[in-house]
Amino acid sequence: xxxxxxxxxxxxxxxxxxxxxxxxxxxxxxxxxxxxxxxxxxxxxxxxxxxxxxxxxxxxxxxxxxxxxxxxxxxxxxxxxxxxxxxxxxxxxxxxxxxxxxxxxxxxxxxxxxxxxxxxxxxxxxxxxxxxxxxxxxxxxxxxxxxxxxxxxxxxxxxxxxxxxxxxxxxxxxxxxxxxxxxxxxxxxxxxxxxxxxxxxxxxxxxxxxxxxxxxxxxxxxxxxxxxxxxxxxxxxxxxxxxxxxxxxxxxxxxxxxxxxxxxxxxxxxxxxxxxxxxxxxxx
Amino acid sequence: xxxxxxxxxxxxxxxxxxxxxxxxxxxxxxxxxxxxxxxxxxxxxxxxxxxxxxxxxxxxxxxxxxxxxxxxxxxxxxxxxxxxxxxxxxxxxxxxxxxxxxxxxxxxxxxxxxxxxxxxxxxxxxxxxxxxxxxxxxxxxxxxxxxxxxxxxxxxxxxxxxxxxxxxxxxxxxxxxxxxxxxxxxxxxxxxxxxxxxxxxxxxxxxxxxxxxxxxxxxxxxxxxxxxxxxxxxxxxxxxxxxxxxxxxxxxxxxxxxxxxxxxxxxxxxxxxxxxxxxxxxxxxxxxxxxxxxxxxxxxxxxxxxxxxxxxxxxxxxxxxxxxxxxxxxxxxxxxxxxxxxxxxxxxx
Numbered sequence: 001x002x003x004x005x006x007x008x009x010x011x012x013x014x015x016x017x018x019x020x021x022x023x024x025x026x027x028x029x030x031x032x033x034x035x036x037x038x039x040x041x042x043x044x045x046x047x048x049x050x051x052x053x054x055x056x057x058x059x060x061x062x063x064x065x066x067x068x069x070x071x072x073x074x075x076x077x078x079x080x081x082x083x084x085x086x087x088x089x090x091x092x093x094x095x096x097x098x099x100x101x102x103x104x105x106x107x108x109x110x111x112x113x114x115x116x117x118x119x120x121x122x123x124x125x126x127x128x129x130x131x132x133x134x135x136x137x138x139x140x141x142x143x144x145x146x147x148x149x150x151x152x153x154x155x156x157x158x159x160x161x162x163x164x165x166x167x168x169x170x171x172x173x174x175x176x177x178x179x180x181x182x183x184x185x186x187x188x189x190x191x192x193x194x195x196x197x198x199x200x201x202x203x204x205x206x207x208x209x210x211x212x213x214x215x216x217x218x219x220x221x222x223x224x225x226x227x228x229x230x231x232x233x234x235x236x237x238x239x240x241x242x243x244x245x246x247x248x249x250x251x252x253x254x255x256x257x258x259x260x261x262x263x264x265x266x267x268x269x270x271x272x273x274x275x276x277x278x279x280x281x282x283x284x
Numbered sequence: 285x286x287x288x289x290x291x292x293x294x295x296x297x298x299x300x301x302x303x304x305x306x307x308x309x310x311x312x313x314x315x316x317x318x319x320x321x322x323x324x325x326x327x328x329x330x331x332x333x334x335x336x337x338x339x340x341x342x343x344x345x346x347x348x349x350x351x352x353x354x355x356x357x358x359x360x361x362x363x364x365x366x367x368x369x370x371x372x373x374x375x376x377x378x379x380x381x382x383x384x385x386x387x388x389x390x391x392x393x394x395x396x397x398x399x400x401x402x403x404x405x406x407x408x409x410x411x412x413x414x415x416x417x418x419x420x421x422x423x424x425x426x427x428x429x430x431x432x433x434x435x436x437x438x439x440x441x442x443x444x445x446x447x448x449x450x451x452x453x454x455x456x457x458x459x460x461x462x463x464x465x466x467x468x469x470x471x472x473x474x475x476x477x478x479x480x481x482x483x484x485x486x487x488x489x490x491x492x493x494x495x496x497x498x499x500x501x502x503x504x505x506x507x508x509x510x511x512x513x514x515x516x517x518x519x520x521x522x523x524x525x526x527x528x529x530x531x532x533x534x535x536x537x538x539x540x541x542x543x544x545x546x547x548x549x550x551x552x553x554x555x556x557x558x559x560x561x562x563x564x565x566x567x568x569x570x571x572x573x574x575x576x577x578x579x580x581x582x583x584x585x586x587x588x589x590x591x592x593x594x595x596x597x598x599x600x601x602x603x604x605x606x607x608x609x610x611x612x613x614x615x616x617x618x619x620x621x622x623x624x625x626x627x628x629x630x631x632x633x
Binding site: 044102103104106132135136138139180181182186189190193196197199200203204207210211212214215216217218219220222223224225228231232235236238239242243246 | 302303309310314315423447581582593606
């Protein structure tokens with residue numbers, strides 16, 4: 001067993017603390033606006049603090065990743081511990097930018113941040129053991145593949161956060177919390193925009209992954225665990241967008257579909273190690 | 285005709301065929317031998333027909349440049365992937381240091397019925413190689429030296445390995461974990477012409493303790509058993525480099541009740557002739573892959589994503605992101621501009 005207090009751990013704990021504080025402030029902030037009427041100008045003074053805490057968390061994750069990189073000699077691409085830390089960083093970064101630029105999504109923090117905490121709690125259960133960098137990972141397409149994948153998952157997460165609010169608003173006790181938000185139809189519109197962006201980055205991730213796989217293992221597609229799962233995810237997303245654009249799907253059904261796509265993507269990324277020896281066939 | 289095409293282009297069929305393709309993909313997980321390729325081919329063909337009909341008849345696709353590019357690209361990917369499977373070739377080959385590529389030595393050959401590459405034009409000579417190992421026998425980088433024709437009658441040195449294949453005439457040669465040592469032998473039969481060849485030993489270091497093989501010389505009655513005692517500097521606990529040039533091997537020869545240990549240059553007298561151990565060599569196992577559609581698949585898929593990006597860019601520019609205080613105001617604004625309002629028209633994203 002590796003020492004739990006290796007160089008990256010203090011930064012990791014601090015980063016998770018920043019995310020936890022952001023979650024707390026976001027929930028308190030939304031709770032405070034419960035008296036407002038729809039469309040009314042309400043105090044959003046808590047939002048800069050949430051943004052600041054998420055940004056601080058992202059910076060701390062960067063330091064944690066850099067410390068680990070220096071310690072083990074390669075980037076966070078191999079074992080579950082480093083994949084989770086890397087996702088906590090990238091999901092936080094994309095969400096912080098979206099939070100900053102698109103005020104309409106800000107209340108989604110009360111759904112998005114707890115989702116990130118699932119990753120945060122998970123990473124705390126893992127040992128920060130050094131991983132072995134496979135020879136086939138010395139390839140620039142790996143970076144493109146992973147980078148596009150991060151954007152895909154982040155956009156799915158934001159879409160799910162907004163979809164989560166649509167569903168939470170169905171619960172009578174929670175209606176007052178979200179009274180100041182735009183109607184469900186507007187939130188649905190925004191959530192699906194993020195799913196459209198997710199489709200672009202999902203497609204790019206599959207293309208970059210295929211180019212990398214061709215170089216690394218001499219085939220661009222082999223229906224291994226991750227390839228099969230990510231292709232099913234792409235099909236699911238494409239089918240959902242087709243259905244959403246063609247039929248008048250009830251808003252809450254659309255919200256459930258978005259969350260289902262995110263959950264499938266989550267298991268594609270993080271579930272594969274449970275039913276496959278390696279993420280990709282030939283990686284070891 | 286148009287009515288038939290419109291029926292074929294139905295979005296319901298799109299969703300149905302997508303679901304069918306999803307089932308086919310799930311059944312194809314890990315390429316089980318008992319799953320026929322039709323579970324993928326049939327839904328892909330149905331989706332192809334549906335897509336073609338939609339491109340022709342659906343004005344929401346064919347009047348929007350970006351969306352049209354995306355859907356044509358999807359159709360192109362299906363066609364290219366199918367053509368690729370018909371013309372592809374996969375195989376393996378083991379090449380000894382100093383040996384040239386010979387197509388007739390390919391093993392495990394699988395190829396499409398329309399394969400017609402120029403394999404006979406592929407020429408290269410295998411050189412030495414090194415494989416780095418980290419502590420715990422974890423394989424690192426492979427550097428395989430090859431000589432390829434320089435186009436001026438000479439040879440050009442090239443280093444390939446891992447994710448850097450050797451690409452000749454569209455054929456891609458990938459180094460594999462399967463590599464090892466070979467004993468170079470010369471068999472001098474009584475009254476016959478000497479013949480030099482190699483005996484490949486099993487993959488090294490995977491079968492470090494099973495470096496053995498058998499061979500029966502032409503005209504001989506008894507089989508010869510070989511065992512190679514290697515000194516490679518292998519270090520299971522530390523980092524080391526597998527390099528045949530720095531390795532030494534003693535060849536143990538057993539036949540007809542006699543056991544002889546040979547150093548390079550050593551000979552042994554057998555019943556029908558003399559066997560000489562010329563020295564230690566190495567072999568590298570390559571995976572060969574050929575698919576003439578690879579570049580086109582990449583270009584087509586990137587064009588498709590570009591088309592989708594252009595479409596969304598225009599869409600987002602026409603309908604800016606809503607603001608937090610957008611109640612019904614925004615939809616009224618959009619409606620007054622003649623655009624499609626968000627709330628009234630749920631299909632706009």
